[in-house]
Amino acid sequence: MSLTDKFDGVTVATKASVYFDGKCVSHGIVLADGTKKSVGVILPATLTFNTGAPEIMEGVAGSCRVRLKGESEWKGYGAGESFKVPANSSFDIEVAGEPYHYVCHFG
Amino acid sequence: MSLTDKFDGVTVATKASVYFDGKCVSHGIVLADGTKKSVGVILPATLTFNTGAPEIMEGVAGSCRVRLKGESEWKGYGAGESFKVPANSSFDIEVAGEPYHYVCHFG
Incomplete structure (x- = not known):
């Protein structure tokens, strides 16, 4: 299981995005x-996100269930697992219990 | 008004702390x-934080009201303003309306 626990040598914005x-x-x-x-981080909730650029969501702690646009099946993902979302699409994500921590890779 | 909008050349942990x-x-x-x-980020709420090391809390967006341990007065702080908290102490913080975004400087 690979898992990105940190990034070195980066610029970080001090103001967060709050959705x-x-x-x-x-x-x-x-x-x-x-x-x-x-x-x-996504706190326990069921949310729908829209994508502009394609995204790869990499779990780093916790878990979630995801349903991509146009699919009927929910799939589960935990730490060290990733799922891909196409450009100009959307996905439903359900987090229950513990927060889901992620890295979002664009493009 | 000085305000730290980003940090360059840093290591960032991918897993957040959720309080x-x-x-x-x-x-x-x-x-x-x-x-x-x-x-x-602190979402709208009134919370009490304990400190180990001394902290300087620097607001980067939004605002808050703060009451340090042992004080009766609440003081307001916005973006570009900071408040100091002694070691092994605590403070009450009230955020209303919009989230309060901050940088916490230790020591």
Whole structure:
């Protein structure tokens, strides 16, 4: 199981992005090569996120269930597991019990 | 008004610290010189935090009201303003309306 527990040599924005009344809080980071990512937390809730750029969501703690747009099946993901979301799409995510911590990789 | 909008060249932990059922979410960072700080958000709530090391809380967005241990007066702080908390002490913080975004400087 691979898991990104930290990023070195990055720029981090001090102001967070707060979504859904705080059910999701993330901080944007920029790697040394200019790649943008975000590190965030989703609190227990069922939420729908829209994507612009394609995203890879990497779990770093906790777990979630996810249903991609156009799919009927929910799939579970834990720490060290990732799921891909296409560009200009959406996904439902359900977090129960403990918060789900993630890295969002864009593009 | 000075305000730290980002940190460059830092290590950021991908897993957040979640306090008070998510009313406070922070990510730890380590500067190139080894100094540890955290960047976080407090959602609308009235909370009591305990300190180990002394802390300087720097607001980067939103505002709060704060009452330090042993004081009766609440004081207001906004973006670009800071307040100091002694070691092994505590403070009450009230956030209303919009989230309060902060940098916590230790020591």
